[in-house]
Amino acid sequence: MAGAAARDPAETASADPAPGRPGATPAAGKPVVEARGLSLVFETPDQPVTALQDIDLDIARGEFVSLIGPSGCGKTTLMRVVADLEQPTAGTIRVNGGTPEQARLDRSYGYVFQAPALYPWRNVQRNVELPLEIMGMPKAERRQRAERSLETVGLEQFSRKFPWQLSGGMQQRASIARALSFEPGLLLMDEPFGALDEITRDNLNVHLLDLWGRTGITVIFVTHSIPEAVFLSSKIVVMSPRPGRILEVIDSDLPRERDLDIRESPEFLRIAHAVREGLRQGHSYD
Numbered sequence: 001m002a003g004a005a006a007r008d009p010a011e012t013a014s015a016d017p018a019p020g021r022p023g024a025t026p027a028a029g030k031p032v033v034e035a036r037g038l039s040l041v042f043e044t045p046d047q048p049v050t051a052l053q054d055i056d057l058d059i060a061r062g063e064f065v066s067l068i069g070p071s072g073c074g075k076t077t078l079m080r081v082v083a084d085l086e087q088p089t090a091g092t093i094r095v096n097g098g099t100p101e102q103a104r105l106d107r108s109y110g111y112v113f114q115a116p117a118l119y120p121w122r123n124v125q126r127n128v129e130l131p132l133e134i135m136g137m138p139k140a141e142r143r144q145r146a147e148r149s150l151e152t153v154g155l156e157q158f159s160r161k162f163p164w165q166l167s168g169g170m171q172q173r174a175s176i177a178r179a180l181s182f183e184p185g186l187l188l189m190d191e192p193f194g195a196l197d198e199i200t201r202d203n204l205n206v207h208l209l210d211l212w213g214r215t216g217i218t219v220i221f222v223t224h225s226i227p228e229a230v231f232l233s234s235k236i237v238v239m240s241p242r243p244g245r246i247l248e249v250i251d252s253d254l255p256r257e258r259d260l261d262i263r264e265s266p267e268f269l270r271i272a273h274a275v276r277e278g279l280r281q282g283h284s285y286d
Helices: 075-082 100-105 124-135 139-152 168-180 198-215 226-232 260-264 266-283
Strands: 033-042 049-059 064-068 090-095 109-112 186-190 218-223 235-239 246-251
Touching: 033 075, 049 075, 049 246, 064 075, 064 226, 075 090, 075 100, 075 186, 075 218, 090 100, 109 168, 124 139, 124 168, 139 168, 139 198, 168 186, 168 198, 198 226, 198 260, 218 226, 226 260, 226 266, 235 266, 246 266, 260 266
Parallel strands: 064 218, 064 235, 109 186, 186 218
Antiparallel strands: 033 049, 033 090, 235 246
């Protein structure tokens, strides 16, 4: 779970000098994420590029929110603003009632990237322990937390394996375990299953849905897949082509406990149709 030149949220979100203290959580009834009039313009050598424009969005505690839209619409940029990896040029954003910077310092979120980015010379457990090690957490507590996280994602029997000994899906589960190791209340996932085959992706969707149900964690999930967004989410945010705007927020009334068979149900197909129509509407602006 490491970025290239950007700060690694697994590390920056765990920079608080008080190891072992759980991340801050919002007061009851307060949104975990609250954006108002949020815009972001990138300055480039030829001309400015508007990545986000007038974003208004509330995400409540315990929701599973998918951001969906065409490539380049600002889904990942919006998530990076939440994570304090990008700075908006207009509007406001609050995370747990404070600034994104404070949320990062409070270790309030875990971040899962598109690629697992596990260190090949560290076994799975030591990869999961890495953020805790950076925090200066005692070795015994690091081990306990890593074991707990690996058990949460069903990898407790593979803790001594190295990343190259795991399948792609198992590597991504290890990445999720690392993001959960410091027990955040918010999980940011940037299209984590996009490079996987359909069977593995379905399996990980089921694992993730089970994890969400067991932990009650708030999830923001970037995807290009309509079926994935509908299967996982309690709320789907449909975004337009650049400049990224929110076209529609679709609430899901599917039961919280779901299996893959629900994708054939009339309710599922109705929501998928609404998402598809929202995306089509976005392209009509071009």
